[in-house]
Amino acid sequence: QVQLVQSGSELKEPGASVKVSCKASGYTFTNYGINWVRQAPGQGLEWMGWIDTNTGNPTYAQGFTGRFVFSLATSVSTAYLQISSLKAEDTGVYYCARSLTVTTSPWGQGTLVTVSS
Amino acid sequence: DIQMTQSPSSLSASVGDRVTITCRASQGIRNDLGWYQQRPGKAPKRLIFAASSLQSGVPSRFSGSGSGTEFTLTISSLQPEDFATYYCLQYNSYPRTFGQGTKVEIK
Numbered sequence: 718q719v720q721l722v723q724s725g726s727e728l729k730e731p732g733a734s735v736k737v738s739c740k741a742s743g744y745t746f747t748n749y750g751i752n753w754v755r756q757a758p759g760q761g762l763e764w765m766g767w768i769d770t771n772t773g774n775p776t777y778a779q780g781f782t783g784r785f786v787f788s789l790a791t792s793v794s795t796a797y798l799q800i801s802s803l804k805a806e807d808t809g810v811y812y813c814a815r816s817l818t819v820t821t822s823p824w825g826q827g828t829l830v831t832v833s834s
Numbered sequence: 835d836i837q838m839t840q841s842p843s844s845l846s847a848s849v850g851d852r853v854t855i856t857c858r859a860s861q862g863i864r865n866d867l868g869w870y871q872q873r874p875g876k877a878p879k880r881l882i883f884a885a886s887s888l889q890s891g892v893p894s895r896f897s898g899s900g901s902g903t904e905f906t907l908t909i910s911s912l913q914p915e916d917f918a919t920y921y922c923l924q925y926n927s928y929p930r931t932f933g934q935g936t937k938v939e940i941k
Contacts, residue, residue, distance in 0.1 A: 752930070754878075762870075762878065762921055764930040778929040779835075812877055817868065817925045821890075824877045 719743035721751075721813050723825035729803050730834050737798045737828045739813035746794035747771045749816040753787065753798050756827075757809040765811075768796060803832045836860050836924050840933025846941040853909040855920055855936045862902045863926035869898055869907045870921045872935075878921065882907065912938070 724738040739751060753765040766777040768787040775787040786799045800807055808831050814824040837860040847853050857867065865885035870878040880889050882898035885905055895910040909916055917940055922933040 761935045762872075762923075762932045764923075764932065766929070776928060817923065817930060818866070820883065820887075822868075822880055822883070824879075827877050 721825040723828045726829040734801045739796045741794045751796040752814045754812040838933040844937040848941045851912045855907045857905045857922035859903045866926035873918045
């Protein structure tokens, strides 16, 4: 079946970097874009942007430029979110989701990133 | 950017109640709207896409309506497993935007 499986929880110190993976299965990876969504502790959902899995072209929402990078490894049907120069306010659960506009749009299980010294 | 204003932010209801949640878009988005349910500690799950189409496997007590700027999610008879937080999402234009969420609690 169509599913997205994300990497496990991360605990990082301020200033470090983290790379979250999102592995797709059950469909042709390059047929659908991958979106990234953040949920800060106790807060709502925030769309971070998406990456075109066909071209590799990323689109970032305001507030997620500069330190946030979306990338791909199409040979292994995996999308990545890398966050550099981590700050305490980056703490939250990060979700990947297949194209939000189509009939079937599965989400990953979420990856908790905790930034703390 | 399109702003999605969701109301109420929370509500208390009993099992069997009819519940309605509203999302208002700051500009017309045709029917490019989804409704999501999120239980604590879980990933969001889409219930409705294209404003009124029920996602496969979702119980028929959930329904969506609306077009343009006004949208509603209705739960016809609230069940214990429906106590959760609900979000709308517009995918008409970039950036995609979510409503602030509605927490449905047990009365």
